[in-house]
Amino acid sequence: MTATVTHAELARRGDRAAVPVAIVLLVLLPLILMPLAAVFVFAFRGGPDAFLGALGSREAQFALRFSLLIAFATAGINAVLGTYTAYVLSRYRFRGERPLGILVNLPVAIPTVVVGTSLLLLWGPIGLFGRLLEPFGLQPMFAPAGVLLAHLFVTFPYMLGAVKPVLDEAQETYEEAARTIGANRWQTFRWIILPALKGGLFSGALLTFAHSLGEFGATVLVSGNLRLRTQTAPLYIFAQFEAGNIAAANAVAAVLATLSFVIFFFLLRYTGRRSR
Amino acid sequence: METMQPRRRELLPAMLFAALLVYAAWPWLPFSRAAAAPPTIVFYGFSILADVMQEGIFPAFQKQWAAEGGGPVEFVSSFGGSGTVTNQVIMGVPAQVALLSLESDADRLAGAGVVAPDSWKQLPNAGVVNLTPFIILVRPGNPLHIRDFQDLTRRGVRIVHPDPATSGGANWAIVAEYGAGARGQPGGPAAGEAMLAGVWKNVVAQAASARAARTQFENGFGDALVTYEQEAISDRQRGKLAAVPVYPSRTILSEHTLVVVDRNVRPRDRALVASFVRFLWSEEAQRIFVKFGFRSVHEPWNADNPAFGTIADPFRIADFGGWRKARREIVDDIWKERVMKRPAAR
Numbered sequence: 001m002t003a004t005v006t007h008a009e010l011a012r013r014g015d016r017a018a019v020p021v022a023i024v025l026l027v028l029l030p031l032i033l034m035p036l037a038a039v040f041v042f043a044f045r046g047g048p049d050a051f052l053g054a055l056g057s058r059e060a061q062f063a064l065r066f067s068l069l070i071a072f073a074t075a076g077i078n079a080v081l082g083t084y085t086a087y088v089l090s091r092y093r094f095r096g097e098r099p100l101g102i103l104v105n106l107p108v109a110i111p112t113v114v115v116g117t118s119l120l121l122l123w124g125p126i127g128l129f130g131r132l133l134e135p136f137g138l139q140p141m142f143a144p145a146g147v148l149l150a151h152l153f154v155t156f157p158y159m160l161g162a163v164k165p166v167l168d169e170a171q172e173t174y175e176e177a178a179r180t181i182g183a184n185r186w187q188t189f190r191w192i193i194l195p196a197l198k199g200g201l202f203s204g205a206l207l208t209f210a211h212s213l214g215e216f217g218a219t220v221l222v223s224g225n226l227r228l229r230t231q232t233a234p235l236y237i238f239a240q241f242e243a244g245n246i247a248a249a250n251a252v253a254a255v256l257a258t259l260s261f262v263i264f265f266f267l268l269r270y271t272g273r274r275s276r
Numbered sequence: 277m278e279t280m281q282p283r284r285r286e287l288l289p290a291m292l293f294a295a296l297l298v299y300a301a302w303p304w305l306p307f308s309r310a311a312a313a314p315p316t317i318v319f320y321g322f323s324i325l326a327d328v329m330q331e332g333i334f335p336a337f338q339k340q341w342a343a344e345g346g347g348p349v350e351f352v353s354s355f356g357g358s359g360t361v362t363n364q365v366i367m368g369v370p371a372q373v374a375l376l377s378l379e380s381d382a383d384r385l386a387g388a389g390v391v392a393p394d395s396w397k398q399l400p401n402a403g404v405v406n407l408t409p410f411i412i413l414v415r416p417g418n419p420l421h422i423r424d425f426q427d428l429t430r431r432g433v434r435i436v437h438p439d440p441a442t443s444g445g446a447n448w449a450i451v452a453e454y455g456a457g458a459r460g461q462p463g464g465p466a467a468g469e470a471m472l473a474g475v476w477k478n479v480v481a482q483a484a485s486a487r488a489a490r491t492q493f494e495n496g497f498g499d500a501l502v503t504y505e506q507e508a509i510s511d512r513q514r515g516k517l518a519a520v521p522v523y524p525s526r527t528i529l530s531e532h533t534l535v536v537v538d539r540n541v542r543p544r545d546r547a548l549v550a551s552f553v554r555f556l557w558s559e560e561a562q563r564i565f566v567k568f569g570f571r572s573v574h575e576p577w578n579a580d581n582p583a584f585g586t587i588a589d590p591f592r593i594a595d596f597g598g599w600r601k602a603r604r605e606i607v608d609d610i611w612k613e614r615v616m617k618r619p620a621a622r
Contacts, residue, residue: 068300125368142369224369226318226354239355242484243326244491266289 036257043254046247054251062228063236064255070144070232071212074151075205081152082159082204083197087189089160090167105157112217115153119146119222142224147232150218155208162204163197170196203271210263213256314348315545317552320371322358322444322532323487324504328568329353336564337555341548349548357485358444365390365537372540372549375405377444377486379533380599396535400557404531406570408506409587410445410452412522413493420499424524425456428500429474436498437479438489440607445486445530447607449502452528454606455591459526468606472615475502494518504530509569509583526589529571 044051054060089101107115124130124141133139140146170193178188216234223230225239233252240249321329334351341349356364358377365371366388376382379396382403386393396403414422420433428435438446450472457471458464481497483489486504490511493501501519511517534556541549555561562572566580578584596602 062303065300065303068296072297072300120367126366130368139368139370141367142364224354224364225356226352226369228350229352231354242488242491243323243355244487244494262292 039250039253039257042246043250050247051251051254054248055255057248059227059231060236060248060252063231063233064252066144066231067213067233067256070147070151071209073148074155074212075209077148078152078155078159078208079201079205082156082208083163083201086160086164086167087193090164104160107154108157112154112215113221116150116218116221119150119153119218123149141222142226142230144230146222147219147230150222151212151215154215154218155211158207158211159201159204162207163200166197166200167193199270203267206263206267206270210260210267213259213263314350315548316350316352317545317549318370318372318540319351319353320361320365320369320374321353321355322361322375322377323355323485324445324506324510325375326353326355326487327510328565328570329355332564332568333556333561336560337552340555340560341551344551346548346551355487357438357442357488359440359442360484370540371537372545373534373536373553375532375534377530377532378447378599379403379531379593380447380603381444382533382535383600385535385537390539391535391537395538396533399534399536399553401573403533403535404573405534405556406562406565406572407529407531408504408570409529409585409590410449410502410524410527411505411508411585412524413490413501413503413508413519414522415499416518416520418520418522422500422522424522425453425471425475425527428453428478428502429471430478433478433500434480434498435475435478436481436483436489436493436501437476438486438503439482439484440611442484443486443489445489445504446482447603448504448528448530450611451593451596451602451606452524453502454610455528455596456524456526459589459591459595465610469610469614472611473618476611476615477618505571505585506569509581512583513569521585523585523587525587526591527587529590529592531593 043054085104089097089104120141121127122129123133123146125134125139127141130139130141140149174192175188178192183191214234215232216238219232220235220238223232223235225231225235227236227239231239233256237249237253237256240246240252319329319334329351330353334353338349338351341347354361354364354369354371358381361371361374362376362381362384365374365385374385382391382396383393385391386395412422412425412428414420420427420430422428422433427433437449440446440450453475454468454472456468458468461467463470481489481492483492486507489501490503490507492498505521508517508519508521511519534553536549536553557573559574559577562574562577563580566572566577569581569583571578571584593599593602596606
C-alpha cells in the first residue's frame with residue numbers, strides 16, 4: 001500500500017500537515033517538552049558552578065556510578081539469559097511452550113512495587129528463602145545483589161522481545177546446513193545465529209540498560225535506600241527532592257535525562273537504519 | 277562497503293559506553309583504591325535528622341574517633357519517615373543505630389523481636405537524644421491571622437499534615453493538637469477530640485514524612501503546616517524560610533528515641549558503635565543539635581540558640597501516660613476511630 005504513494009503525493013500531504021502537526025506540538029508542549037525543560041532550567045538555575053557542585057557531592061557521584069554499574073550488569077546478564085530463553089522458545093517445540101512464553105513476558109505487566117514486595121517476601125530476612133540464608137550471613141536484600149535481582153526481574157522481557165522476533169524470522173535452512181556439515185549446536189549458534197542477532201542484541205541491551213538506569217518502584221523497596229551503599233540515582237533524586245534539596249535532585253535528574261536521550265538516540269538511529 | 281559504514285557508526289556508542297563503564301567502576305578499580313575500607317556505622321534516622329547528622333554529628337564523631345586513635349570510620353545512612361524507618365528495620369535493613377521520632381516506633385521494633393523490650397531505657401536519658409516542640413508554619417505575613425491551633429479549625433484554612441501511618445512527626449502533631457484542646461479546658465478529652473476534628477477536617481495533603489510535608493508546603497500547597505520547630509529554625513538559618521513560624525500557647529515537646537540494633541552489630545564493631553551512642557549525649561554533640569535547631573536534653577545548653585521560641589504551656593508525652601497509652605487512646609481510639617470516621621472529616 002505504501003509503495004503506491006509517490007513522492008509528489010507525500011509532498012502534497014506535507015503541505016497540509018501544518019495544522020495537525022501544530023496541534024500535536026501544542027499538546028506535547030505542556031505534556032512532555034516543558035516538564036523536561038523545567039528539569040534543566042532548575043538544574044542550571046544557580047549557574048554552572050552550583051550545578052557541578054551538586055553533581056560532585058560524594059553521594060550524587062556514588063548514586064550515578066552505582067546506577068550505571070547495575071545497568072551494565074543487568075544488560076549483560078539479561079543479554080545472556082534473554083537470548084538463551086528466546087532461543088529455547090523459538091527453536092524447541094514442547095508442552096507448556098505457550099504458558100512459558102507468557103510467563104517470561106509477565107514482568108512488563110506487573111507493577112514494579114509488587115516486584116519489590118515479592119522479592120522481599122522471598123529473599124528478605126523474614127522471607128521464605130531469606131530466612132534459610134540468614135544463619136549463613138547471606139543477605140541479598142538491602143544490598144547491591146538485591147538491587148541487581150530486582151532489575152533483572154523487571155527488565156527481563158526487553159531482551160527477549162528484541163531477540164525473539166529476529167530468531168523467529170531467521171531462516172532455519174542455514175542452521176540445518178551448518179549442522180549437515182558437522183557443526184554442533186554451539187558452533188551453529190556462535191557462527192550462524194549470533195551474527196544475525198547482533199541488531200536485536202544491541203537494541204535489547206540498550207533498552208534494558210535505559211530501563212535499569214531509571215528503575216524506581218522495585219529498587220526503593222529492596223535497596224533499603226542506603227546512601228553510599230545501595231542508593232541508585234533515581235532514589236537519590238527522590239530523597240533529595242523530598243528533603244527539599246531541589247538543586248541537588250535536579251543536577252542528577254538532568255544527567256539521567258541526558259543519558260536517556262543519548263541512549264534513545266542510538267536506539268532510534270540503529271533501528272531506523274535496519275528497517276530502511 | 278556495506279559493512280564498513282555501520283562499523284564506523286557503531287564506534288561512537290561503543291566508545292561512549294566504554295567511557296561510562298570506566299567512570300562508573302572507577303572507585304572500585306584496583307589502582308584507584310588507596311586503603312582498605314574503614315569500619316562503618318549504619319545509621320537510620322527519621323526525616324528531619326538528615327542535615328544535622330551529615331553535616332554536624334557524623335564529622336564531629338569521625339574527628340573524635342580518629343583523635344582517640346580509632347582511625348577512620350565511615351557512616352552509611354538513610355533517612356525517612358520514622359514509621360518507614362521502623363518498617364525497614366523490621367524487614368531487616370542492616371541498621372545498627374536508629375534514631376526514631378517516637379518511642380512507640382521503638383516499641384514496635386521490640387514487638388517484632390528486633391531489639392529487646394525497653395532496651396533503649398538503659399541508654400542515657402531513657403534513650404531520648406533531643407527534643408523539639410511542635411509549631412505551625414504559615415505563609416509570609418500570616419494572611420489568615422493564625423495564632424494558635426484553635427485558628428486551624430476555622431473554615432477554609434488548608435492544612436498540610438504529615439501522614440501518621442509513616443511519619444512520627446504526624447503522631448506528635450496529633451497529640452499536640454489533642455493536648456492543646458484538652459489541657460486546662462473544662463471539656464477535657466471532649467475538647468481535645470473537638471480540636472482534632474476541627475483541624476483534620478481542614479487537612480488537604482498528607483505526606484509520608486515531616487520533611488516531605490514541608491517540601492509540599494514549600495512548593496505552595498496549603499495555608500498552614502504543623503511541624504517540628506527544628507524545621508523552621510534550620511530553614512531560617514539557611515536563609516530559605518519562606519514561611520512564618522507561629523508558636524501555639526500549648527503544644528508538645530517531641531522526644532526522639534535512640535535504639536541500638538545489636539543483632540546488626542558485629543562483635544568487632546561493638547566498641548565503635550557504643551562509643552558513637554555515648555557521643556550523642558556528649559556536650560559536643562548536644563551543642564551541635566542545638567546549633568541545628570533541636571533542643572538539647574540538657575536545658576542550659578539551649579541558651580546557645582536564640583532562635584528557640586517560647587511556649588506558655590509546653591507539655592510532654594508523659595503527661596498523657598507515655599506513648600503506649602497515648603498511641604492507644606489518642607491516636608488509635610480518638611483520631612483514627614472517631615475523628616477520621618466522622619462524616620465531617622471526609
